[in-house]
Amino acid sequence: xSSPLDVALAVLNGAxxxxxxxxxxxxATEMSFVGPRPAVERKVVVLVHGLMCTExxxxxxxxxxxxxLLARDLGYAPxxxxxxxxxxxxxxxxxxxxxxxxxxxxxxxxEEILLVGFSMGGLVIRxxxxxxxxxxxxxxxxxxxxxxxxxxxxxxxxRTLAHVAxxxxxxxxxxAADLGDLRSRGIKDxxxxxxxxxxxxxxxxxxxxxxxxxxxxxxxxxxxxPLASGTNGACADARALPPDHVKIVSRIAHLDxxxxxxxxxxxxxxAEGAPTSC
Amino acid sequence: MLTMKQWKGVAMLATDAxxxxxxxxxxxxxxxxxxxxALLDLVPPVAPVASVVHLxxxxxxxxxxxxxxxxxxxxxxxxxGALGWAEEDPGEAQKPHGAPVLPAx
Numbered sequence: 001x002s003s004p005l006d007v008a009l010a011v012l013n014g015a016x017x018x019x020x021x022x023x024x025x026x027x028a029t030e031m032s033f034v035g036p037r038p039a040v041e042r043k044v045v046v047l048v049h050g051l052m053c054t055e056x057x058x059x060x061x062x063x064x065x066x067x068x069l070l071a072r073d074l075g076y077a078p079x080x081x082x083x084x085x086x087x088x089x090x091x092x093x094x095x096x097x098x099x100x101x102x103x104x105x106x107x108x109x110x111e112e113i114l115l116v117g118f119s120m121g122g123l124v125i126r127x128x129x130x131x132x133x134x135x136x137x138x139x140x141x142x143x144x145x146x147x148x149x150x151x152x153x154x155x156x157x158x159r160t161l162a163h164v165a166x167x168x169x170x171x172x173x174x175x176a177a178d179l180g181d182l183r184s185r186g187i188k189d190x191x192x193x194x195x196x197x198x199x200x201x202x203x204x205x206x207x208x209x210x211x212x213x214x215x216x217x218x219x220x221x222x223x224x225x226p227l228a229s230g231t232n233g234a235c236a237d238a239r240a241l242p243p244d245h246v247k248i249v250s251r252i253a254h255l256d257x258x259x260x261x262x263x264x265x266x267x268x269x270x271a272e273g274a275p276t277s278c
Numbered sequence: 279m280l281t282m283k284q285w286k287g288v289a290m291l292a293t294d295a296x297x298x299x300x301x302x303x304x305x306x307x308x309x310x311x312x313x314x315x316a317l318l319d320l321v322p323p324v325a326p327v328a329s330v331v332h333l334x335x336x337x338x339x340x341x342x343x344x345x346x347x348x349x350x351x352x353x354x355x356x357x358x359g360a361l362g363w364a365e366e367d368p369g370e371a372q373k374p375h376g377a378p379v380l381p382a383x
Contacts, residue, residue: 005279005280025287025290026281026283026284026285026286026287027284027287027288027291028287171306171309171310174306174309175302175305175306178302
């Protein structure tokens with residue numbers, strides 16, 4: 001369970017974490033596994049949170065989370081990642097690859113790693129897979145929950161606004177533009193309309209996206225991630241029939257995607273399947 | 279509870295925030311004053327005096343902000359130093375320094 005201080009540090013890291021890391025500031029969060037460490041047998045589920053979050057983002061009202069539910073239903077040992085979400089997605093991906101490398105070395109009997117990423121966490125997983133390593137042989141499936149595969153329009157709006165403010169010949173407008181540009185590399189990466197690393201063909205990828213209101217689902221999706229971005233371009237219309245590897249949850253806000261019973265039902269179906277030795 | 283490393287981080291962050299904030303405000307103040315003095319420069323009777331006042335204004339502004347930044351830097355270094363000193367193991371600090379005393383043979 002994260003303390004209020006952990007949450008405050010997560011927000012600070014998300015906002016200016018790249019600067020904290022580059023300046024060697026003690027407030028910068030190092031990527032690590034947090035929480036209880038259950039005995040790892042054959043299967044591990046690794047959960048990666050999103051921007052400005054901690055592992056508490058997964059917690060449901062009854063105290064359960066996707067990790068504990070997958071442990072109960074399918075026998076996965078859950079491991080929760082905490083990281084500095086202000087660093088670039090590529091840097092966080094490289095860190096995650098190193099962390100998973102250590103996990104595989106630590107548990108020689110490990111047969112399967114299931115990767116579950118929420119929002120930015122999904123992009124970090126994509127980058128980690130691209131970075132690769134011996135652990136990649138254990139990964140059969142990746143599940144992305146509310147991940148902006150085609151970027152978030154809000155970051156692009158912010159980028160445009162800062163650009164316009166910089167063009168106004170006024171010192172206060174320039175100050176506003178400078179303040180806007182203080183946001184972290186991680187936030188700026190969310191504006192990229194296409195993730196630089198393609199989805200690896202050797203892994204099965206499953207996507208879960210949501211929308212709040214059907215009429216504006218294509219434009220706003222779950223309020224932060226539009227439907228097209230959450231489904232990596234597979235579904236831009238809420239009424240369209242999604243392909244088998246994509247599930248769309250209706251009337252759900254972005255953060256609720258990380259702790260929803262409906263999402264878990266889809267996630268469990270995606271997670272089920274015979275593990276293969278690595 | 280924050281660790282000592284994190285407290286040092288807070289001091290470092292506060293110092294940097296003051297330095298960057300002071301520089302940003304200084305730029306706004308200088309740019310705003312430049313607009314006003316540019317208008318005064320267009321009025322022939324006050325133009326010569328206005329340019330002198332402009333110079334003095336800019337000098338005082340820059341000196342004031344430099345003082346703020348220097349003070350913040352010193353305060354940051356002092357706090358970091360104090361935290362480093364407090365972090366030291368008190369038991370370690372009480373141990374005698376220098377060569378060990380060998381027993382007489």
